[in-house]
Amino acid sequence: MSYTVDPGLYAVGQPDAGSPVLVTANYKMSFDRVRRSLDGRNAWLLVLETDGINVWCAAGKGSFGTNELVLRIEGARLEQIVSHRRVVVPQLGGPGVAAHEVKARSGFRVTFGPVRCEDLGRFIDAGFKAAPEMRRKTFDTWERLVLIPVELVDALKVAAVAVPLFFLLGGLGGPGTFWSNALNYGLFAVVCLVGAIVAGAVLTPILLPWLPGRAFSLKGLIPGIAMAVVLVGLRTSVWASPPAPLEIPAWLVLVPALSTYLAMNFTGASTFTSLSGVKKEMRIAVPLQIPAGVAGVALWIGSRFAS
Amino acid sequence: MRFPVYLHNVATLALDEDKCTGCGACLDVCPHAVLVRHNGRVRIDDRDACMECGACATNCPVQAVTVQSGVGCAMAVINTALGRSSSSCCCVIETSEQKAANSSGSTATPR
Numbered sequence: 001m002s003y004t005v006d007p008g009l010y011a012v013g014q015p016d017a018g019s020p021v022l023v024t025a026n027y028k029m030s031f032d033r034v035r036r037s038l039d040g041r042n043a044w045l046l047v048l049e050t051d052g053i054n055v056w057c058a059a060g061k062g063s064f065g066t067n068e069l070v071l072r073i074e075g076a077r078l079e080q081i082v083s084h085r086r087v088v089v090p091q092l093g094g095p096g097v098a099a100h101e102v103k104a105r106s107g108f109r110v111t112f113g114p115v116r117c118e119d120l121g122r123f124i125d126a127g128f129k130a131a132p133e134m135r136r137k138t139f140d141t142w143e144r145l146v147l148i149p150v151e152l153v154d155a156l157k158v159a160a161v162a163v164p165l166f167f168l169l170g171g172l173g174g175p176g177t178f179w180s181n182a183l184n185y186g187l188f189a190v191v192c193l194v195g196a197i198v199a200g201a202v203l204t205p206i207l208l209p210w211l212p213g214r215a216f217s218l219k220g221l222i223p224g225i226a227m228a229v230v231l232v233g234l235r236t237s238v239w240a241s242p243p244a245p246l247e248i249p250a251w252l253v254l255v256p257a258l259s260t261y262l263a264m265n266f267t268g269a270s271t272f273t274s275l276s277g278v279k280k281e282m283r284i285a286v287p288l289q290i291p292a293g294v295a296g297v298a299l300w301i302g303s304r305f306a307s
Numbered sequence: 308m309r310f311p312v313y314l315h316n317v318a319t320l321a322l323d324e325d326k327c328t329g330c331g332a333c334l335d336v337c338p339h340a341v342l343v344r345h346n347g348r349v350r351i352d353d354r355d356a357c358m359e360c361g362a363c364a365t366n367c368p369v370q371a372v373t374v375q376s377g378v379g380c381a382m383a384v385i386n387t388a389l390g391r392s393s394s395s396c397c398c399v400i401e402t403s404e405q406k407a408a409n410s411s412g413s414t415a416t417p418r
């Protein structure tokens with residue numbers, strides 16, 4: 001899937017030799033949001049080739065980087081187009097762009113702009129000065145909410161296989177016919193898998209600041225256990241048939257295990273987790289998650305055949 | 308509880324105060340205000356808030372700031388452990404050599 005604009009120099013409004021030069025990635029959403037945030041101001045937009053990746057991720061990979069910026073400045077003949085020698089690079093381009101190297105190689109001084117393009121107008125109007133809050137990357141509730149669909153799509157790719165499989169396995173063994181078993185035990189398995197995804201990939205991101213613990217896998221445990229308790233309550237009260245032996249313990253183990261794993265994966269979407277921290281968290285969490293997952297599945301398969 | 312702050316005492320960020328000239332380039336690029344200027348000197352104020360993005364080290368003209376940078380992403384750690392390459396998944400842990408290769412790579416634009 002390609003959602004890109006061609007790299008190079010673009011004019012926004014009616015820029016002249018004195019207009020600011022703003023650098024961005026060739027991800028079309030970045031490009032459009034920068035244009036929109038200028039709100040009628042005239043500017044040059046220098047678009048780097050990042051293969052349609054946003055500024056922060058591309059800077060981490062190095063494709064939004066010193067070399068690419070210098071080559072684009074030269075390729076656009078920027079020194080003939082503007083009379084000043086300043087390019088405004090988004091602050092989150094910092095991991096890839098070394099300002100002192102750009103200056104040495106191109107003669108252009110890099111001024112790091114605000115984290116959010118919504119602050120660009122105020123940044124320019126203030127004489128290319130960022131207020132302290134413009135330099136901070138937050139992770140507020142709305143920022144977490146918009147990431148949930150990404151987490152769900154990833155989880156549902158696996159669930160698309162697991163859900164039909166568990167439903168059909170639910171039909172095996174047990175007291176009744178295949179389809180009546182599937183509609184009892186298989187359907188409850190489907191509800192539990194969906195519940196685990198909701199706990200780990202929806203509730204955990206929303207409740208993130210308020211969940212106890214710092215490790216994401218630990219944070220995901222609370223919604224996972226709560227979800228398991230609610231589901232077991234449903235299974236033992238209003239569900240059409242009584243639970244099979246081992247069925248309850250199976251889901252009490254498996255739902256929290258899935259939730260904590262999915263919560264751990266939200267580190268990739270977050271704006272403040274370090275690689276050293278994620279590795280430390282995983283050294284403890286993964287050796288617990290894998291046996292719990294295996295034990296949960298084994299218990300449930302056992303529940304299909306235990307009499 | 309402070310938010311957003313991740314695990315205690317894991318970040319690999321270090322500042323060599325003998326090398327540091329106090330230019331403040333690192334202060335502008337840090338997205339979590341980990342570094343501050345205090346009485347004209349730069350110092351690490353909040354190491355636990357460091358996400359190891361590497362922007363400060365990249366922008367230090369005298370290599371006074373160092374950090375083992377990378378993406379804090381569990382899936383990237385898993386992908387890397389399973390030997391997946393960056394072409395099969397967008398998210399892997401790249402070594403500093405791979406990152407350098409990316410940033411100095413050709414700017415040809417196949418499309």
